[in-house]
Amino acid sequence: MTRHLDVGRAGEDLAVRFLKKKGYKLLERNHESPFGEIDLIFMDKGTVVFVEVKTRTSEAFGRPSDAVGPAKRKRIARAAKAYLSRKGYEARKARMDVLSVDLSGPEPKIEHLADAFDD
Numbered sequence: 001m002t003r004h005l006d007v008g009r010a011g012e013d014l015a016v017r018f019l020k021k022k023g024y025k026l027l028e029r030n031h032e033s034p035f036g037e038i039d040l041i042f043m044d045k046g047t048v049v050f051v052e053v054k055t056r057t058s059e060a061f062g063r064p065s066d067a068v069g070p071a072k073r074k075r076i077a078r079a080a081k082a083y084l085s086r087k088g089y090e091a092r093k094a095r096m097d098v099l100s101v102d103l104s105g106p107e108p109k110i111e112h113l114a115d116a117f118d119d
Contacts, residue, residue, distance in 0.1 A: 011055025011101035012039060018099070018110050024049065035079040040099075048094040050080045052116075055101040068098050073117050 016026060024042040031038040040051040052068055068076075076096060084090050098116040102109040 007055050007057055007103065008053075010103065012053050014101050014108055014110060015040060015051065015053045015099045018112070019049075019051070031079070031083060033079040033082050035082060036075045038076060038079050038083065041083065046093065048080075048084065048089055048092050049097055049114075050076060050083075050094065051097045051099055052076055053099045053101060055103060057103045068116070077117065 012029070016029070019040070019042055020026065022044075024044045026040065026042055027048070028041040029039070031041055038050050039053045042049040042051060052072070054068060073096070080094060080096065084092065084094060095115045096117040098113040100109075100111040100113070102111075
């Protein structure tokens with residue numbers, strides 16, 4: 001379990017640096033809600049961006065973004081809605097992104113899927 005947490009934390013650290021370089025402002029990390037955890041929450045030009053980070057050390061179990069199925073999307077959407085309501089951000093634009101971090105090679109590969117949820 002510790003290895004899994006270390007890999008996940010490394011992926012989140014890379015994701016934070018990646019998105020900050022793109023000009024995003026970090027609002028929260030590992031936000032807990034009654035519906036579950038949201039890995040990262042950023043502000044991007046007035047849009048609240050909820051980011052699910054998936055990190056892998058191999059592609060034996062598929063690409064990292066493949067792990068964000070319908071049930072996980074629904075849970076994240078519910079947690080995001082609760083966050084927007086609690087912060088008074090209901091009128092703000094919001095979107096859900098998935099950031100895949102592949103640590104299988106000598107250099108990390110990051111794939112950013114903006115507005116990844118179509119529902």
